[in-house]
Amino acid sequence: MAIAGRFHDGLVADVHKVGLEYEHAGSAGTLVIRAEDRSELARWPAADLYAVPSRKDELRLGANGQRTGARVAVRGREDVARVLATLPVLTEKRRQQTGREVRLAVTATLALAAVIGAYLYGVPLLAGRIVGLVPPAWERSLGETVATQMESSLNESGGFEVCDPDPDSVANHAIARFGAAALEGTGSPFAIDIKVVKSDIPNAFALPGGQVFFFSALLEQAETQDEFAGVLAHEVGHVAHRHGMEQLISTAGTGALIGFILGDMTGISVAAGLGSMIIDARFSRDAERQADAFAAHTAERMDFNPAGLADLINRVGADDEFARALALLSTHPLTDDRKAALEILSQQRPTGLEPPFTAAEWTAIRSMCEQPGALPQAKTNANDRTGKSSN
Numbered sequence: 001m002a003i004a005g006r007f008h009d010g011l012v013a014d015v016h017k018v019g020l021e022y023e024h025a026g027s028a029g030t031l032v033i034r035a036e037d038r039s040e041l042a043r044w045p046a047a048d049l050y051a052v053p054s055r056k057d058e059l060r061l062g063a064n065g066q067r068t069g070a071r072v073a074v075r076g077r078e079d080v081a082r083v084l085a086t087l088p089v090l091t092e093k094r095r096q097q098t099g100r101e102v103r104l105a106v107t108a109t110l111a112l113a114a115v116i117g118a119y120l121y122g123v124p125l126l127a128g129r130i131v132g133l134v135p136p137a138w139e140r141s142l143g144e145t146v147a148t149q150m151e152s153s154l155n156e157s158g159g160f161e162v163c164d165p166d167p168d169s170v171a172n173h174a175i176a177r178f179g180a181a182a183l184e185g186t187g188s189p190f191a192i193d194i195k196v197v198k199s200d201i202p203n204a205f206a207l208p209g210g211q212v213f214f215f216s217a218l219l220e221q222a223e224t225q226d227e228f229a230g231v232l233a234h235e236v237g238h239v240a241h242r243h244g245m246e247q248l249i250s251t252a253g254t255g256a257l258i259g260f261i262l263g264d265m266t267g268i269s270v271a272a273g274l275g276s277m278i279i280d281a282r283f284s285r286d287a288e289r290q291a292d293a294f295a296a297h298t299a300e301r302m303d304f305n306p307a308g309l310a311d312l313i314n315r316v317g318a319d320d321e322f323a324r325a326l327a328l329l330s331t332h333p334l335t336d337d338r339k340a341a342l343e344i345l346s347q348q349r350p351t352g353l354e355p356p357f358t359a360a361e362w363t364a365i366r367s368m369c370e371q372p373g374a375l376p377q378a379k380t381n382a383n384d385r386t387g388k389s390s391n
Contacts, residue, residue, distance in 0.1 A: 005074045010067030022086045046089055131246045136189035139245050143209025163196045163369035170364035174357050182236040182298045202316045204231050206238035208245040216369035221316055226308030229356045237294025243287040302356045
């Protein structure tokens with residue numbers, strides 16, 4: 001007895017009511033599709049049949065070698081069961097298809113888990129090694145892009161303005177000399193570029209490629225040369241160890257790896273949109289400890305107390321909720337082990353060395369972000385180091 005069904009020939013939208021019959025032919029067989037008048041519309045070899053996704057209690061069949069839209073549909077639980085019983089090849093193909101789908105789902109899940117694991121754990125762990133493969137010219141380009149993004153972010157929140165744009169002023173000359181001296185002997189491929197900018201956020205950070213930004217609100221809170229020099233040397237340490245590039249790779253994750261593989265490290269694909277984020281980002285604990293150790297080593301050569309860094313971080317974070325959320329304490333968290341290490345290093349500080357700034361230079365630095373005329377700065381000769389500062 002034929003099984004009732006509906007037939008789409010794949011040529012027109014008409015649907016034909018048909019009867020389905022099965023003819024045995026040795027080990028194979030053929031599905032015969034007949035119209036209501038018993039005329040034969042199509043013959044589909046059973047080996048070519050396959051099930052097409054359909055609604056509940058419906059079986060839709062297609063066949064290899066037929067028109068793309070050609071379909072036979074059988075509705076009703078009993079009729080569907082009869083077809084499956086008559087055509088066991090369909091049951092086997094369904095089982096195989098289900099197995100493929102399960103394997104595909106498992107593979108996709110494992111692949112997704114691997115990508116997530118690489119993004120969360122693998123890339124940050126590899127970032128330090130990847131940094132060594134990044135050409136310095138690329139890193140400088142990335143740093144410039146991030147700096148542009150950061151300046152744009154600061155402009156949106158109230159403006160970006162360099163406190164003293166004159167590179168030959170007393171303050172800028174002294175800061176540049178300090179940065180160059182701190183970086184000397186590290187083998188760094190970068191020239192340090194330190195800018196003091198006006199901002200209500202007490203913070204300081206280093207970008208890839210040698211740029212360091214010191215915010216005026218933090219400078220205002222620095223009471224001694226030790227505190228200012230400690231933070232400055234800490235940021236130079238981040239430049240020396242290329243922590244900014246390492247952080248970018250960790251943050252950008254797989255995008256940075258793809259960019260590196262494709263040679264697209266111009267800064268556009270990796271660094272775009274990261275300027276505002278890097279202001280509030282944290283280096284890893286290992287990076288902070290490395291920068292602390294660098295600052296302490298610099299203090300040995302330039303005669304300032306590395307514990308001043310800890311003093312300034314503590315003072316900034318104790319002011320108010322805003323400071324704690326956005327200031328140096330947030331971006332450079334002062335853990336107990338870091339504070340203890342800095343205090344031990346400060347006890348080993350040698351004496352009798354020339355301080356990093358003269359009295360005149362420190363006065364000029366302290367006033368460089370004030371309104372013009374408050375404490376006028378005169379140009380200084382590079383060799384003017386006669387006035388001593390009492391930290």
